[in-house]
Amino acid sequence: MRTNPYQFTPHIGQWPVTGGLHQGMRPMLVMTMLLLLVTLALLPHAARASESANGVDAAAAQIAGQVCSNCHGPAGVSVSPLFPRLAGQQEQYLAAQIRAFKAKTRSDPEAHDYMWGMATLVSEPMIDALARYYASQKPGPGISGNPARIEAGKHLFEQGIPERGVVACASCHGAGAEGSVIFPRLAGQHAAYLVRQLEVIQKQLRSSPIMHGIIKNLKPDEMKAVAEYLQAQ
Template identity: 60%
Template sequence: MNMRVYSKSRAIGKAPRRWPLLVAVLLAIAGALQMSQAFAADPESSAAGDAEKIAGQICASCHGPGGASTSPIFPVLAGQHEEYLAAQLRAFKDRTRSDPEAHNYMWTMATLVSDSMIDTLAHYYASQPPVAGKPGNPEAVAKGKELFEKGDAKRNIMACTSCHGQNAEGHWVFPRLAGQRSQYVFRQLQVIQAQLRKSPVMHGIVKELKPGEMEDLGAYLQSIP
């Protein structure tokens, strides 16, 4: 899908209509909770095993097996930093992450996951191999790479490498962006710029970004091996 068409066809604040999927996932969660209780009664079962089952039977419906999302709108979780994943899951659970997709998809689901399981799920996804990069339009990738590495001093746009690393590998609570879906990157830059998603550090950095530059950044990040 052309990202410029996507950005015009979906106003900020609106999420894709996937209510049948949401209902199915919520039913799966109910089943998983019963399953988890059964595992808890078995002394040989481990939290890691429970997390793997929840990831495979529930989270994979949107984020793909092992967090290797193939959807343009759901983020890749595989290889993401454990600290970042745990922080985001807690923000969903506490409802302090308030971008539209958060309350449409994740608020209810995260509420049903215990704090200890949040940590275990974060560890599970962090231990998965990162996804391979996907080449995009060479011109867009080149522009995105330059902006990512150098920023734009004239507009007070900091180089993204300052927090996310030279190769977008991220660190600690600064997420890995290498290999992330370009459309997801574009969408998150939109909602952060509009302050629909709270991110004090990012608000000042992205406020001058133009839609085309957001697309270029997404194209570059998705292309990184």
């Protein structure tokens, strides 16, 4: 039960020792220095991004692998649906989003909590290089879901809901939901992430005037259906 991390946890029966440097000190010190040197010698593997001979693209690949991958997964195929998959995403869309995080103009709660800080240090050439890197990665496989909802989602994606002014998603995002220029790829994206984006755009927490106009009347079960269809692609 002595697990309070805020408080020291004295062990009864331990008393201080007086006296100088203990003889056993030396091996520990030598070991520390040796291990430090070994580690430092191995560090070139974790190549400094800016010093890479292959230029900014190689540096972007390193940053993607060492930093972005912590949430967005190896090569942009994330595991947790809290974080979008980036592999195969449209290059211009990605660059615009990173710039929006950096400029703090994309201000949905998750952007604020996770991405504002991460984007602060990304230079302009690096933004473009990261966008190029992820755009060129192979998208992850689709994730199957409820067949009835997928069917309903497919209908909504391809036909929209004309009577409520919901334009067919495919008209901008492409028949295969592969996206185009500034219209993001949606195919294979995590359903939970897509639903969350529809919510924050609908509530105008994420600024996207065109999308807001189209989906302002979309209902939660419709969001879920279209998201599940897209995730399965």
